[in-house]
Amino acid sequence: xxxxxxxxxxxxxxxxxxxxxxxxxxxxxxxxxxxxxxxxxxxxxxxxxxxxxxxxxxxxxxxxxxxxxxxxxxxxxxxxxxxxxxxxxxxxxxxxxxxxxxxxxxxxxxxxxxxxxxxxxxxxxxxxxxxxxxxxxxxxxxxxxxxxxxxxxxxxxxxxxxxxxxxxxxxxxxxxxxxxxxxxxxxxxxxxxxxxxxxxxxxxxxxxxxxxxxxxxxxxxxxxxxxxxxxxxxxxxxxxxxxxxxxxxxxxxxxxxxxxxxxxxxxxxxxxxxxxxxxxxxxxxxxxxxxxxxxxxxxxxxxxxxxxxxxxxxxxxxxxxxxxxxxxxxxxxxxxxxxxxxxxxxxxxxxxxxxxxxxxxxxxxxxxxxxxxxxxxxxxxxxxxxxxxxxxxxxxxxxxxxxxxxxxxxxxxxxxxxxxxxxxxxxxxxxxxxxxxxxxxxxxxxxxxxxxxxxxxxxxxxxx
Amino acid sequence: xxxxxxxxxxxxxxxxxxxxxxxxxxxxxxxxxxxxxxxxxxxxxxxxxxxxxxxxxxxxxxxxxxxxxxxxxxxxxxxxxxxxxxxxxxxxxxxxxxxxxxxxxxxxxxxxxxxxxxxxxxxxxxxxxxxxxxxxxxxxxxxxxxxxxxxxxxxxxxxxxxxxxxxxxxxxxxxxxxxxxxxxxxxxxxxxxxxxxxxxxxxxxxxxxxxxxxxxxxxxxxxxxxxxxxxxxxxxxxxxxxxxxxxxxxxxxxxxxxxxxxxxxxxxxxxxxxxxxxxxxxxxxxxxxxxxxxxxxxxxxxxxxxxxxxxxxxxxxxxxxxxxxxxxxxxxxxxxxxxxxxxxxxxxxxxxxxxxxxxxxxxxxxxxxxxxxxxxxxxxxxxxxxxxxxxxxxxxxxxxxxxxxxxxxxxxxxxxxxxxxxxxxxxxxxxxxxxxxxxxxxxxxxxxxxxxxxxxxxxxxxxx
Numbered sequence: 001x002x003x004x005x006x007x008x009x010x011x012x013x014x015x016x017x018x019x020x021x022x023x024x025x026x027x028x029x030x031x032x033x034x035x036x037x038x039x040x041x042x043x044x045x046x047x048x049x050x051x052x053x054x055x056x057x058x059x060x061x062x063x064x065x066x067x068x069x070x071x072x073x074x075x076x077x078x079x080x081x082x083x084x085x086x087x088x089x090x091x092x093x094x095x096x097x098x099x100x101x102x103x104x105x106x107x108x109x110x111x112x113x114x115x116x117x118x119x120x121x122x123x124x125x126x127x128x129x130x131x132x133x134x135x136x137x138x139x140x141x142x143x144x145x146x147x148x149x150x151x152x153x154x155x156x157x158x159x160x161x162x163x164x165x166x167x168x169x170x171x172x173x174x175x176x177x178x179x180x181x182x183x184x185x186x187x188x189x190x191x192x193x194x195x196x197x198x199x200x201x202x203x204x205x206x207x208x209x210x211x212x213x214x215x216x217x218x219x220x221x222x223x224x225x226x227x228x229x230x231x232x233x234x235x236x237x238x239x240x241x242x243x244x245x246x247x248x249x250x251x252x253x254x255x256x257x258x259x260x261x262x263x264x265x266x267x268x269x270x271x272x273x274x275x276x277x278x279x280x281x282x283x284x285x286x287x288x289x290x291x292x293x294x295x296x297x298x299x300x301x302x303x304x305x306x307x308x309x310x311x312x313x314x315x316x317x318x319x320x321x322x323x324x325x326x327x328x329x330x331x332x333x334x335x336x337x338x339x340x341x342x343x344x345x346x347x348x349x350x351x352x353x354x355x356x357x358x359x360x361x362x363x364x365x366x367x368x369x370x371x372x373x374x375x376x377x378x379x380x381x382x383x384x385x386x387x388x389x390x391x392x393x394x395x396x397x398x399x400x401x402x403x404x405x406x407x408x409x410x411x412x413x414x415x416x417x418x419x420x421x422x423x424x425x426x427x428x429x430x431x432x433x434x435x436x437x438x439x440x441x442x443x444x445x446x447x448x449x450x451x452x453x454x455x456x457x458x459x460x461x462x463x464x
Numbered sequence: 465x466x467x468x469x470x471x472x473x474x475x476x477x478x479x480x481x482x483x484x485x486x487x488x489x490x491x492x493x494x495x496x497x498x499x500x501x502x503x504x505x506x507x508x509x510x511x512x513x514x515x516x517x518x519x520x521x522x523x524x525x526x527x528x529x530x531x532x533x534x535x536x537x538x539x540x541x542x543x544x545x546x547x548x549x550x551x552x553x554x555x556x557x558x559x560x561x562x563x564x565x566x567x568x569x570x571x572x573x574x575x576x577x578x579x580x581x582x583x584x585x586x587x588x589x590x591x592x593x594x595x596x597x598x599x600x601x602x603x604x605x606x607x608x609x610x611x612x613x614x615x616x617x618x619x620x621x622x623x624x625x626x627x628x629x630x631x632x633x634x635x636x637x638x639x640x641x642x643x644x645x646x647x648x649x650x651x652x653x654x655x656x657x658x659x660x661x662x663x664x665x666x667x668x669x670x671x672x673x674x675x676x677x678x679x680x681x682x683x684x685x686x687x688x689x690x691x692x693x694x695x696x697x698x699x700x701x702x703x704x705x706x707x708x709x710x711x712x713x714x715x716x717x718x719x720x721x722x723x724x725x726x727x728x729x730x731x732x733x734x735x736x737x738x739x740x741x742x743x744x745x746x747x748x749x750x751x752x753x754x755x756x757x758x759x760x761x762x763x764x765x766x767x768x769x770x771x772x773x774x775x776x777x778x779x780x781x782x783x784x785x786x787x788x789x790x791x792x793x794x795x796x797x798x799x800x801x802x803x804x805x806x807x808x809x810x811x812x813x814x815x816x817x818x819x820x821x822x823x824x825x826x827x828x829x830x831x832x833x834x835x836x837x838x839x840x841x842x843x844x845x846x847x848x849x850x851x852x853x854x855x856x857x858x859x860x861x862x863x864x865x866x867x868x869x870x871x872x873x874x875x876x877x878x879x880x881x882x883x884x885x886x887x888x889x890x891x892x893x894x895x896x897x898x899x900x901x902x903x904x905x906x907x908x909x910x911x912x913x914x915x916x917x918x919x920x921x922x923x924x925x926x927x928x
Contacts, residue, residue: 109816112815113815158659191845195620195621199620202666207662223717225717226761349655352576416653435661439647447911
């Protein structure tokens, strides 16, 4: 006996076209496939989407939600589609609602040190525009050249300079959000201090499209610090020694911008990929960047690293050389991913627990005989171990999955989180109870229910 | 006809004593009066409280809430009772629930750059303890020596160094909170990066005790920056010129820690109070502080201020002299309040709107013939105009109230907020609709209803 459906897709699509007149609406398989899965090896889109809708304006978004409410259709909000946690891939029968065409920088205000942008603006594009006025946009996820501010806000993306400038949430002053019921609300605003309302702005940041669709973001811009930044590399015998050096740099009062760790496997992969010779046989490389602290800061950094047994410290204030070093870190993902199938993970631990976490990852790799490339934003205790297995096996070996589970549990046992900056999506939503406990898990569902009683916004993700 | 009450107070108090065995419970008028009103001239406690309860532990708090739920008694959470917005004074028939005795610094972790404290810990006490380890606690409201971290978190208190280090919310990593239903939940944690849960931590920060009772706070600590800080004063012909100088300092890339503005009236009041001679007949004085930026930063600051027509810039890196200047700003409140009855206000505007706001305040004072002393944290657009009237009039003149209304509306018209760092309490809760609009006002009530369906937690405040 078949389930009797009251409406057929053609009818719904016709209504959708009327409700979202400025949207680009695609229903062919090709487009569906293009906007799904991100090459993520763990899971794939679980069926056929109803439509991919690239909204032209806020009214389109409101129209899509009206249809979604009417026909009870799941809506998957999508920015530039760079999620690493299966956060924005289509679900069976869903509408992918993309804000990628809403990519206007509405305002850069030098006087107010802020920008107002539509959600589809690419992070790097905003930064470039800001720099023309002597300012910059600080959050710099690895995906900076390709990810959108809307997606960054929805996932609370971090990056290399979070150590000094905070993650996306720390740089968001205000939002406009279209709720599931179609109302557009305005949260926060243009002031740097605010103690009036409940902080709903930052409740929406990091909510992964489950509470509403972000339609406008007001973000802080920073003045470019005076002086010349210095970028350096330092080598260590192992990641544990490196992590100790990182801790001492953070404690020193020189306020580094960037403290990136790469293990020996990762640097070797980079050398293969780039044709460079950074590895030098060392097991751990630190990339650091100091803003404008002058000679005193640099000298102190070198002293600390030397005391912590760093070998062969190289520093440069030449912009080309500095750029080459930073590019090395930016190219890490393709360089590592070139070695086989992969799952890249993301955990954060309290700062002092980084050495123990690093040790543990090395142990797990050895014990389970799994290849793990570990890098990360060591300055904020954020590690990215990437598990690699042979390219000809599409399914991850069970040891790979076991290694990830063990690393997650270790991060939690150390007082950490299993998502430092990549959010939850469909990859980690089963871990809510384990990380947060039952009470907070339940409160999350109550908040969700308050904003989205029909559960049409990005279901099966984040908390579900 | 009298209302028939099912329970008498003696019965409820007896139950309270059983439910909160480690609490100090007072019911006499003297104690009630001591813990009410804060000398605030606008409103007074609206009747007699049932009891003042100083909890000894979390179980006491849970016990108080159990009794409150059972007998439907309003609970007014209170820290060190320093609210400037009638945020923590007793209501008729209420229980004042103080956390002031829960004042243990549970942990200072140098390695993790954080502290874990009970809510009654005094801000300045934590800072002192942290400094013994080469760290400091950044948020520094004017009430630093007397206000509690719990109260600071409940109100999202700001301060002088918010320009560089953020307000309280930016320095909170995690919370424990007892909900109205008695459950203690744990939010956030010990990591500097976090992208797993909804950001409930910062929803509770600034919620003024209306959503739950904060029982533990994990806060960031910062390493003390290297080098010697410099403190300076600069004089301007008027506040508008000063505000322009502040904007240019912020834009310069030297990242000042503190940019405080005091108008001529305020400086003169300080001179009278302190026996100093800072006023020099100038209409506006800027106090600035630079961390450790070295000679280059200081030179640039001086150049900028000179170009913006500052007169007689004095700088010092002598700790005693620097301390004396900072103390001047800290003593501002008593010095200003000594001139009569007062209402001190708190607004924040977008950075570039500060000159216009300053101009407007001066106009209002002139037009309505009201004495307004204006100072503020100019570096984040946060102004504190204090309206003064003769000491022998207990009620504020209607022109004083009108002046405040006009300043509020101007701040909102400039894209600002009517509370930059003092929260809402009972002083500003009538303004919710005007600042936030109906939709957000309603959502705040829905959130409140979710966490506190009986409306026992700090009713008539914040959103009510």
